[in-house]
Amino acid sequence: AKDGGRNGCALYSDELEDKATENLWLQNELRHAIEREQLSLVFQPIFNHDGELVCCEALCRWHHPERGPISPAQFIPVAEDSGLIIGIGQWVLLEVCRTLKAMSEKGTPMPAVAVNISARHFNQIDFVERLLALLKAHQVSPAQIELELTEYALLSNLNAISERMQRLRSAGFSIAIDDFGTGYSSLSYLQSLPLSRLKLDAAFVGRIGTEAGNAIVRAIVDMAHSLMLKVVAEGVETEAQQAYLSSLECDFFQGYLLGKPMPASELVARRIAPSAQ
Ligand code: C2E
Ligand code: CA
Ligand code: CA
Ligand code: CA
Numbered sequence: 001a002k003d004g005g006r007n008g009c010a011l012y013s014d015e016l017e018d019k020a021t022e023n024l025w026l027q028n029e030l031r032h033a034i035e036r037e038q039l040s041l042v043f044q045p046i047f048n049h050d051g052e053l054v055c056c057e058a059l060c061r062w063h064h065p066e067r068g069p070i071s072p073a074q075f076i077p078v079a080e081d082s083g084l085i086i087g088i089g090q091w092v093l094l095e096v097c098r099t100l101k102a103m104s105e106k107g108t109p110m111p112a113v114a115v116n117i118s119a120r121h122f123n124q125i126d127f128v129e130r131l132l133a134l135l136k137a138h139q140v141s142p143a144q145i146e147l148e149l150t151e152y153a154l155l156s157n158l159n160a161i162s163e164r165m166q167r168l169r170s171a172g173f174s175i176a177i178d179d180f181g182t183g184y185s186s187l188s189y190l191q192s193l194p195l196s197r198l199k200l201d202a203a204f205v206g207r208i209g210t211e212a213g214n215a216i217v218r219a220i221v222d223m224a225h226s227l228m229l230k231v232v233a234e235g236v237e238t239e240a241q242q243a244y245l246s247s248l249e250c251d252f253f254q255g256y257l258l259g260k261p262m263p264a265s266e267l268v269a270r271r272i273a274p275s276a277q
Helices: 004-031 072-082 084-105 127-137 158-171 187-191 211-226 239-247 264-272
Strands: 039-048 053-064 068-070 112-116 145-150 174-180 197-200 230-233
Touching: 004 072, 004 084, 039 084, 039 264, 053 072, 053 084, 053 264, 072 084, 084 112, 084 127, 084 264, 112 174, 127 158, 158 174, 197 211, 211 230, 211 239
Parallel strands: 053 112, 112 145, 145 174, 174 197, 197 230
Antiparallel strands: 039 053, 053 068
8 A cells, every 4th residue: 555556456456356256156156046946037028019918028036035136137147157057047947837837727828938048058959959858848838938049149150050940940939139239140140040039129229219229220120120020129118219119110019118027927917907007
């Protein structure tokens, strides 16, 4: 603590060290989170052009007994870096299957569920086989599941990815590209893959209302449609955003304006009584 320059430097490395310690703590706690039953799922509704609740997205939640809720924005990157994301992804798929089965047995079936699949998990050699075995064991049809992949999952061998996607489509799954526009893939590259939907990243939706923002959103929606892909707009927070997206004939809408992530029981209740919003 003798000279200011050194001090600034020490502070910086302390912050890095704190961050590293924090991540290590998260990683160690996350390692036991499944067996300690700290993870759960919530489901965010997705609506079509007519305002019907047609599907939902499963989102993972972590409730730590001492820390309380820890955001996916914090723990998913740690899970990715440590490889724990594969076990978590498998747990999410299992929990989605259990929920689909339980809700249909209660007579209140879920709409189709979109599941986030990390690149590391998707690139496991036995991903398709394990997924099919899981669904079979729970008597869940692939038509009830949509796989959301980020552009990051498309960075390795295109032939292998295309072949894997083809098998998934043939089995009856649909596939969406998540956070579209934030990664590296061009639309023409996506054309060679058997996709069903693009999810327009919330950052673009947030720029609607400015001239440049409107132009970008229009360009993406138009190009996606010309490639025969449906578009899901995420992060819809205002009536004005929804109105603009509707004018472009955007196909699906997701966001706090229409519904926050919620437990499965609430989602099916809302499906039965859509006026109870
Ligand atoms: P994502 O896949 O892009 O999911 C959408 C995120 O936007 C969710 O955050 C959702 O709660 C939030 N959101 C929805 N509508 C609005 C809105 O109108 N405004 C704003 N500001 N946010 C909105 P969440 O649940 O915190 O998840 C964050 C990210 O963590 C997800 O982004 C996804 O990348 C990852 N994630 C969450 N659950 C899972 C999972 O089960 N597996 C994997 N691999 N990743 C997951
Ligand atoms: Ca997603
Ligand atoms: Ca997304
Ligand atoms: Ca996003």
